[in-house]
Amino acid sequence: MTRPLQLIVAGGGIGGLAAAFVLARDGHAVTVLEQSAAFGEIGAGIQLGPNIFKMFEYLGLTDAVNHVAFFPPGLGMNDVRTGERVVRVPLGDTARAAYGFPYGVIYRADLHQVFLEACKALPNIMLRTGSKVESFGQDASGVRVKLAGGEVVPGDALLGADGLWSRIREAVVGDGKPRVSGHIAYRAVLKREDVPAHLWSDDVLLWGGEKTHLVHYPLRRGELFNLVAVFHSNKYDEGWNTFGDTAELNERFAHAVPQVRELLDKIETWKMWVLCDREPVKNWTDRRVTLLGDAAHPMLQYLAQGAGQAIEDAVVLGEALRLTRGDVAQAFQKYQQARYLRTGRVQLTARFYGDIYHAAGVQRELRNQMFQSGKESAGFAGLKWMYDGIDPKNLFS
Numbered sequence: 001m002t003r004p005l006q007l008i009v010a011g012g013g014i015g016g017l018a019a020a021f022v023l024a025r026d027g028h029a030v031t032v033l034e035q036s037a038a039f040g041e042i043g044a045g046i047q048l049g050p051n052i053f054k055m056f057e058y059l060g061l062t063d064a065v066n067h068v069a070f071f072p073p074g075l076g077m078n079d080v081r082t083g084e085r086v087v088r089v090p091l092g093d094t095a096r097a098a099y100g101f102p103y104g105v106i107y108r109a110d111l112h113q114v115f116l117e118a119c120k121a122l123p124n125i126m127l128r129t130g131s132k133v134e135s136f137g138q139d140a141s142g143v144r145v146k147l148a149g150g151e152v153v154p155g156d157a158l159l160g161a162d163g164l165w166s167r168i169r170e171a172v173v174g175d176g177k178p179r180v181s182g183h184i185a186y187r188a189v190l191k192r193e194d195v196p197a198h199l200w201s202d203d204v205l206l207w208g209g210e211k212t213h214l215v216h217y218p219l220r221r222g223e224l225f226n227l228v229a230v231f232h233s234n235k236y237d238e239g240w241n242t243f244g245d246t247a248e249l250n251e252r253f254a255h256a257v258p259q260v261r262e263l264l265d266k267i268e269t270w271k272m273w274v275l276c277d278r279e280p281v282k283n284w285t286d287r288r289v290t291l292l293g294d295a296a297h298p299m300l301q302y303l304a305q306g307a308g309q310a311i312e313d314a315v316v317l318g319e320a321l322r323l324t325r326g327d328v329a330q331a332f333q334k335y336q337q338a339r340y341l342r343t344g345r346v347q348l349t350a351r352f353y354g355d356i357y358h359a360a361g362v363q364r365e366l367r368n369q370m371f372q373s374g375k376e377s378a379g380f381a382g383l384k385w386m387y388d389g390i391d392p393k394n395l396f397s
């Protein structure tokens, strides 16, 4: 590296903190500007494919993640109307043998905490809360980031990790609001003791049906139980983390097997997400300013990869800056060049998986046939390109 840069990261979610950690490890001075009053994450579960564990290994965070993750023995799909098993894919040693890394699940807040602690341990990261980015300017000498209170933060470059409704994207890409998918997710987390034994499953288990599905899995070493119920609805425009309407959810799952309805009845309060994504784009960079994570390539959750792709972004960005010896404009070009096809493929494939999880009629029969054969281009085997992950040491050869 020629000289340490002053880098500004807008947004302290999983992507922003991962990027701050990667860049500060290389000796750059990083300021994270987070709009919220405190660093934290919404309590819900996320799945972590082997490609993400590969990144934890590269970042030296495997032990910290393993300490709070849960490693399900399998990934299954049942028919929500009949209870019939569609498919079960073994994970555990089978996933390790296939991809070199495990498949795990984690409480979002715990993963965020892993990155927050890692950032706090580096003296060259400044973590600022209550710092909402309003706008930015740039010229040949650097960037100036303007906060809501009027303060201007100068730096060499700006990284927009400010999520789905990114301000930075508005200025860099300018493609309007995210696409509202018409799919809604209700999420809740129960304590282990609140889940009767006959409803508990160590597997990641998806109950699929026409225009609906429920997925559940344990979290935090098996101390918690995560539930995500998804259905189609045009009732809502957009929003994250508001409360769900239990009556509507019950109506949507009225056709479900008793086991599913019993599980849904355990939840008093649901958090609601209106699910959005965007069309993939090829350019999310303007000279000294680039995007990362949901700001760059927001995707539907059907492949469980949004946070994982943000972490991969961070690793690639770090490698690009090393390669260009701190030439940020060149590094940002290399970074997006290495990322846009992979992240675009996840964005588009996630939509397809949303359709097939919620299939009816012939589409449902075809899905079952493809999943059960295990060799087709749909199903777990068809996702090898994604779970194999990236090789940080061979990104630009």
Ligand SMILES: Cc1cc2nc3c(=O)[nH]c(=O)nc-3n(C[C@H](O)[C@H](O)[C@H](O)COP(=O)(O)OP(=O)(O)OC[C@H]3O[C@@H](n4cnc5c(N)ncnc54)[C@H](O)[C@@H]3O)c2cc1C
Residues within 6 Å of the ligand: 010, 011, 012, 013, 014, 015, 016, 033, 034, 035, 036, 045, 046, 047, 048, 131, 132, 133, 134, 161, 162, 163, 164, 165, 166, 167, 185, 187, 228, 273, 292, 293, 294, 295, 301, 303, 304, 305, 306, 307, 308, 309, 310
């Ligand atoms: C229902 C659901 C299930 C999911 N399941 C999975 C899963 O299983 N696996 C997986 O990998 N991913 C999953 N995801 C996706 C994952 O949650 C996101 O992709 C990930 O959180 C993106 O991280 P991020 O840091 O890019 O953005 P965010 O998490 O949105 O973080 C953005 C941060 O920027 C801050 N911010 C915003 N604007 C400003 C501003 N102007 N100034 C300063 N700060 C700002 C926000 O407060 C926030 O802290 C799921 C998503 C949903 C909705």
